[in-house]
Amino acid sequence: MCIHQLNLLAASNNLPITNFLGKQHPIEAHHLSSICDIMEKAMVNGDTCIIRCILVVFQVVFKFFFSPQTERNRDIVRRSGLLLWQLLMAPRDQICSEIQKEVCLAISSGLNILYPGEAEINNLLKLVLTEGENRNSGLSQLRDVILTNLAEQLQNNRFGSDDDDHYRLNDELLHYILKIVVRESCVLITKCQTVSKDDFQRLLSTVPAASSCLRYLMAVQNHLLSNTILIKPDESDDSDSSLQGETLKVQELKTSILSLATQILTGCDEVLEMLQQVTTALINSDISDREQRLKGLEQITKATMLGHLLPVLLTSLMHPNLQTLTMADALMPQLVQLVLYTSQTALLLKTQSPVFSELNSSPSGASEQKGKLLPDERMLEEKEEPGFLTGLKIPAPWAAGKTVETVHPVRDNYKFKETVHIPGARCLYLRFDNRCSSQYDYDKLVIYAGPNTNSRKVAEYGGNTLGYGSRSVLGTGWPKDLVKVEGDTVTFSFEMRSGREHNTPDKAMWGFACTVRAQESSEDVSGGLPFLVDLALGLSVLACSMLRILYNGPEITKDEETCQELLRSKLLQRCQWQVEANGVISPALTPSPSPLPLTIDEDREFTYPSDVLVPPVGHYFDLPRIRLPPGIMIKLREISGRARPQFRPSIK
Secondary structure (H helix, E strand, C coil): CCCHHHHHCCCCCCCCHHHHHHCCCCCHHHHHHHHHHHHCCCHHHEEEHHHHHHHHHHHHHHHHHCCCCCHHHHHHHHHHHHHHHHHHHCHHHHHHHHHHHHHHHHHHHHHHHHHHHHHHHHHHHHHHHHHHCCCCHHHHHHHHHHHHHHHHHHHHHHCCCHHHHHCCCCCHHHHHHHHHHHHHHHHHHHHCCCHHHHHHHHHHHCCCCCHHHHHHHHHHHHHHHHHCCCCCCCCCCHHHHHHHHHHHHHHHHHHHHHHHHHHHHHHHHHHHHHHHHHHHHHCCCCCCCHHHHHHHHHHHHHHCCCHHHHHHHHHCCCHHHHHHHHHHHHHHHHHHHHHHHHHHHHHHHHHCHHHHHHHHCCCCCHHHHHCCCCCCHHHHHCCCCCCCCCCCCCCCCCCCCCCCCCCCCCCCCEEEEEEEEEECCEEEEEECCCCCCCCCCCEEEEEEEEECCCCCEEEEEEEEECCCCCCCCCCCCCCCEEEECCCCCCEEEEECCCCCCCCCCCHHHCCCEEEECCCCCCCCCHHHCCCCHHHHEEEEEEEHHHHHHHHCCCCCCHHHCCHHHCCCCHHHHHHEECCCCCEEEEEEECCCCCCCCCCCCCCCCCCCCCCCCCCCCCCCCCCCCCCCCCCHHHHHHHCCCCCCCCCCCCCC
16 A cells, blocks of 8 residues: 555655656566566456555556557557456456456556547547446446546646646537536435435535536636636737737637537526426425425535536626627527526525424414415415515625724734725624723724714724723723714724833733624624525526627627718618628619608608518619708719709790
8 A cells, every 4th residue: 555655645746756756767568567467367366455456556657657659568558458447347246346446546547548549538438428327337436537537637727738638528528427417416406305304414414515527517617717717818929920829719718618608508407497396396295304305405406516517607607708799699598598497496495484484383284285385376375475586685795794903912003094984874883892902091992983084083992901001991991882883984093002011911902803884783694695596696697798798789890980970871871771691781783662751851860661671572663862951962063073954944
């Protein structure tokens, strides 16, 4: 096990042993061949101790001491891979779990050596992702080890490196991983209904641990979002090639994010549908611990992809870099569906609160009949609660309070000044720490009801009752109860005027600490919103933001800004437009009956009829004429060189 410990230490990039092992000469082929001979003999004899030791040796050799440059080395690598695969696929009754784990670690350590090509690695990953749950437990364990390793590597290279393509799998493999994550999430939620009471309590104690597949998806998502949102372009390099490269990279990242976000939202849709079904089933069930299961359902939900992937994705999609028309057009249908699922499920859970209070006070028969109402009937019955937000207190940013304090203990000549402003508050409530003290009563704190020390003075406190310094306090002493300050702003000003005496302990010069709140009671200020309610609000905000982008449409181009006056010109109203097969609007090439009036009044705004883009079929009519002012007509004639036509009277 010393070699095993050495391997674990070498896995850390920050330790000196890693650099030392990396500088060692590669192992020779005949040495690795001897290791394979020992492994084969141990497998024949069933010597588990030697097998475990050789597996640990394989891990170190593959990671640091071997490079398959020659054909002989490649043959030995193939031999090593066959031995490892033989152990991995052995029946469960012939191999212990410890050896199976070491085999997976050995294959993961030598992944690039045993499977040198990208196609070979993809085929291996496809096998463990599709057959891991069915054929052999070793495949599923190998899948977990490989994905965990890739997730850690991707997390360490969060802001981009040359190895990104190696750690980020292709779309097909990501699709398989996402299917596993969706299945795991649905199974976890279903257990809230199917497992026994004791198993449910054990389940609550194990969440929110993430599976290896979920961890890898989290790493891929964080990697893409970090590179799109957090990385800024190099301002020192403003060359055309650099700007073009940055633009292409950003576009590729946005395309990858759109593809991943579409798959994640689709998977979340399936999980939320299952969550709604389980919630409805629990509401209508006769399980004795139904209340505890419904309460624990939210904690279980946080352990699924709804808790690990969706909140981060929703927050990141609100960033200006991702607020694009392409994103909004592609994600809007899924966002609307998710808003419906989350709000309906949150309402189902919320409407159960009064039911459980009735269970304790009403007869069992009536309560059971009440509990078995269908969710739709319950929502119709409780007309006073039309939505999932009704009756909930949305936490304000200042609900937890703002803490203002000096250093502890205060030092000689110490001065402190701070202003707290809570917009919209009618008054502020101050609660002081019971350890507040200063050496003398003139080492005091002064409180002002306003933004500065010129505002109205509210109170002043100083001194201590510990028998040091002045041995007294200013006025009635440091307050034990709440101090009310009218208005939305309070200013604290503290000054240490005396020098510390040699016998004064720290507790007599502790200073002060005060919490400022906008409400008198501090109850229920840190609980926050239920998870599903918070999720529904986040989805609603993102959906509204995307809807605004769709409503505004594409951004105005520079050409459109330049031609704004021309586009508003009523001369263009004489044109008839038709819609081409590809959706492009262009002037009609052949005359057609005009739905427009023959004349257009210059003094009022003109609007087209709704069917103006589709010219009717029939005979030709005169195009509408615009009556231009005489001054404009004179200028047009001067520019064109055409004189006004003269009408001669006819001679009879």
